[in-house]
Amino acid sequence: METRKLRDLEVSAIGLGCMGFSQSYPPFIPEDEAIKVIRKAVELGVTFFDTAEVYGPFKNEELIGKALKPLRDDVVIATKFGFEIGTNDDYKSGFRPIGLSSKKEHIKQVVEGSLKRLQTDHIDLYYQHRVDPNTPIEEVAQTMSELINEGKILHWGLSEASAKTIRKAHAVCPLTAVQSEYSMWWREPETNGVIDTLEELKIGFVPFSPLGKAALTGRFNKDTKFENSDFRSTIPRFSAENWDNNIKLVEYVNELATKKNCTPAQIALSWLLHQKPFIVSIPGTKKISRIQENILSENVKFTNDELSEIRNQLNSIKLIGHRYNEAQEKLIDKD
Numbered sequence: 403m404e405t406r407k408l409r410d411l412e413v414s415a416i417g418l419g420c421m422g423f424s425q426s427y428p429p430f431i432p433e434d435e436a437i438k439v440i441r442k443a444v445e446l447g448v449t450f451f452d453t454a455e456v457y458g459p460f461k462n463e464e465l466i467g468k469a470l471k472p473l474r475d476d477v478v479i480a481t482k483f484g485f486e487i488g489t490n491d492d493y494k495s496g497f498r499p500i501g502l503s504s505k506k507e508h509i510k511q512v513v514e515g516s517l518k519r520l521q522t523d524h525i526d527l528y529y530q531h532r533v534d535p536n537t538p539i540e541e542v543a544q545t546m547s548e549l550i551n552e553g554k555i556l557h558w559g560l561s562e563a564s565a566k567t568i569r570k571a572h573a574v575c576p577l578t579a580v581q582s583e584y585s586m587w588w589r590e591p592e593t594n595g596v597i598d599t600l601e602e603l604k605i606g607f608v609p610f611s612p613l614g615k616a617a618l619t620g621r622f623n624k625d626t627k628f629e630n631s632d633f634r635s636t637i638p639r640f641s642a643e644n645w646d647n648n649i650k651l652v653e654y655v656n657e658l659a660t661k662k663n664c665t666p667a668q669i670a671l672s673w674l675l676h677q678k679p680f681i682v683s684i685p686g687t688k689k690i691s692r693i694q695e696n697i698l699s700e701n702v703k704f705t706n707d708e709l710s711e712i713r714n715q716l717n718s719i720k721l722i723g724h725r726y727n728e729a730q731e732k733l734i735d736k737d
Contacts, residue, residue, distance in 0.1 A: 403447030404700050406682050408579040408606025411527065411557050413478050415675060416696055417450030418443050419610055419686035424462040426633035431688050433465060440469035442690050444477060446697055452581075452610070452684045454482035454531055455516050456499050463519035471521045479520060480579075480608075482561060483512050484531035502733070504534035506545045513554055528555040529581055532562055533735035539567050543574035550575070559608075564735045565595035572603055579606035579682075586655065586670050586716060587614025587639075588725050594736075601678065609674055611725075612683035615640075618670040620656050623649065636730075638723035651719045658712070664702050667692075671699035676709055 404415040421427075423436045431439075440451070451470065453462045463481060470477050485499040486508070516525060528549070530542055546558040557578035560571060571577055580600055584591045588611070591597045600607050613619055615634055624645035628635035639648060652666075659666045667685070674683050685696050704712070724731060 403697055405449075406606075406679065408527070408559075408608065408680065408682060409557070409576070409604060411478065411578050411606070413450035413682055414448050415682055415700055416448065416671060417452060417608075417682060417684040418448050418693065419684035420451055420453045420462055420466055421457045422686040422688055423465055424458045427686070427688075428629055428631050433468075436465055436688065437469040439688060439690055439693070440466070441473065443693050444470075444473050446693060448693065448697070449476065450478045450480070450682060450684065452480045452608070453520075454529075455512060455519075456482070456485045456487065456531065459485075459487050459499065460515075460519060463516055467519050467521035474522055478526040479522065480527035480529060480559075481516050481520065481525055482529040482531035483509055483516070484529075484534060484561075502532055502534040502536070504530055504537040504542045504545075506541065509542070509545050509549075513549060517554065524553060525555045527557045527559055527578060529559040529561045529579075530563075532733045533560065533564075533567055535735075539563075539571045540574050543571045547575040559606075562734045563596075564737050565599040566737055567735050568596070568599050568603070568605070572605065577603070577605045579608050581608040581610055581684075583611045583725060584609035584674070585612045585614050585618065586651065586673055587611075587617055587721070589716065597678065600680065604680075606680045606682060607678065609681060609683045612674050612685050613667055613670050617648070617652060618655050618666055620652055620666045622652075636727045637725060638727070639721065639725055641723060644723040647720075647722045651716070651721060654715055654719065662702055664699070665695055667695060668699035668702050671696055672702035672704065673709075673712065675700060676704050 405412050406415045453466045455463055484504050486501045486503040488500040549555045559577055559579040561581040582591055624642045634640045655666045655669050658669045674681055
């Protein structure tokens with residue numbers, strides 16, 4: 403597979419978002435099957451794996467640790483900190499995120515937990531999962547600098563951060579990557595200054611949900627019923643009242659796939675690869691066949707004229723609905 407650089411960190415052009423093995427997108431597969439899928443991804447050329455302590459919580463990091471320990475020298479592991487996790491008898495796993503915390507003492511504590519669960523002596527890329535409004539980003543960056551000097555992390559990044567926050571953080575300790583949602587389904591990083599800032603500062607960009615939480619695969623319609631535990635059941639953009647409008651984009655991607663003799667998912671992933679050379683997406687899946695499909699998206703090519711026409715079409719399709727519910731929207735750094 404083609405490789406790309408997030409600043410000076412080389413990874414496969416398409417990585418694997420691992421959250422879905424443990425939360426948000428049921429049904430979940432058994433651990434031994436998940437390990438086989440992850441290891442097969444490495445065999446197919448994927449070297450970039452994304453997890454977080456809050457996924458599960460903790461279960462996803464434990465899974466990635468088990469799966470990748472024999473292959474540790476061949477892969478890049480990214481994980482995240484920033485949530486305060488407390489116990490709750492009503493929460494199935496016994497834990498739940500109860501707020502944000504990026505205080506130095508908290509970070510120094512939770513990095514040890516992530517290292518242990520991942521069965522490694524270093525984290526390749528350590529993201530702040532959400533910007534903590536109660537801790538200046540400069541202080542967080544200083545803590546990251548200390549962890550880098552200690553060898554516990556090699557690179558650091560931000561998730562869902564504004565252009566202003568990115569600049570402040572980068573000035574203290576250079577960022578390797580920023581992670582935010584970006585796809586044909588959600589293009590806000592084009593208009594809020596994030597992509598322009600990353601290009602200027604030579605920071606990598608890692609779009610999550612590059613398939614619009616599977617909307618762009620063409621699998622869903624307005625009659626689709628998501629399980630209550632499925633994250634998409636809470637997202638306004640997937641609601642039945644918005645789907646009659648939003649299906650227009652899905653139909654357009656399907657048309658492109660027919661013209662290019664490929665799948666809609668490959669159209670969406672290829673489009674991202676064509677946007678900027680410092681973009682590396684992390685589609686999530688629990689199926690080997692989907693990993694193979696996603697990898698082949700790098701073979702789908704667009705001419706400049708085709709890209710211009712696609713952009714015109716995307717601009718003409720006005721999607722309705724937020725990408726998060728109200729509570730989750732409040733966690734996004736928009737300053």
